[in-house]
Amino acid sequence: MKEIDTDTGYTTFRDGVKSCLPTVLGYLGIGFSFGIVGINSHLNLLEITLMSAIVYGGSSQFVMCGLLLANTSITGIVMTVFLVNLRHLLMSMTASPHFRDESLLKNISVGSLLTDESFAVFSTTVAQKKHFSLRWMEGLNVAAYITWIVATILGGLVGNFIANPEQFGLDFALTAMFAGLFITQFEWELTKSQRKSIAVVISVGLSLYIMLFFVSSSVAVIISALVGCFVGGIMHDSK
Known part of the structure; x- marks a missing residue:
């Protein structure tokens, strides 16, 4: 290692x-x-x-x-x-x-x-x-x-x-x-990477809340996780 x-x-x-x-x-x-x-x-x-x-x-x-x-x-x-x-x-x-x-x-x-x-x-x-x-x-x-x-x-x-x-x-x-x-995991003063993490978590939470109105909870979890990965990928590429 x-x-x-x-x-x-x-x-x-x-x-x-x-x-x-x-x-x-x-x-x-x-x-x-x-x-x-x-x-x-x-x-x-x-x-x-x-x-x-x-x-x-x-x-x-x-x-x-x-x-x-x-x-x-x-x-x-x-x-x-x-x-x-x-x-x-x-x-x-x-x-x-x-x-x-x-x-x-x-x-x-x-x-x-x-x-x-x-x-x-x-x-x-x-x-x-x-x-x-x-x-x-x-x-x-x-x-x-x-x-x-x-x-x-x-x-x-x-x-x-x-x-x-x-x-x-x-x-x-x-x-x-x-x-x-x-x-x-966070300090009082957020770094750039921590702000990105918060953005990903918020996107996952919002998408999960919205999808629960349309699909089952298990499917909503999967979709929201994919949304989080997508947002994280975009923010990583734009650094």
Whole structure:
């Protein structure tokens, strides 16, 4: 991996766990919420645990619960989840050049456990030009992965006692966590790249809001993501 000259850096597994602490706090809440939503979507605790361990995608797992309640076909669920999680391919492709000196198996392990939140931490570290190692990335990913599974199990254990998760706003927990992580990435004085990021987020939010009036929520998410990519591409070319 190419090293960057800097005074600070992350090299150990423990450093990765420490970098993951903000994500851990968010996952405890959102994972707990998913466990409750999963139970109320007629999933049992084992199914919730397996979904968190194998699918390991907060947004796609919430989407799956909605599709199951709507009696969607297996084919429809698989295709929808595939499209929702397709962004992980792009994130993995972005991260992989930084670990080109590592083995294929290690790169696969990094990509398999990469999430929106861990990628945000990774991207911030790259932008700050801090040195980091594979062990740091593994600590970041593993800490998030274990936290997510444990949190969803805990949520599933108490899910039978909450008949209507929406009344507590638990279905909004994922959106709230993304908003919180987004805000923490910025300083008071915004740089040019940060202003571009805000423009992309606003375009995604507006397009999502508009498309929800015309298409299903899963399709609206895909279209708004494409709009965000388009806007980001235009702004990048015009720098």
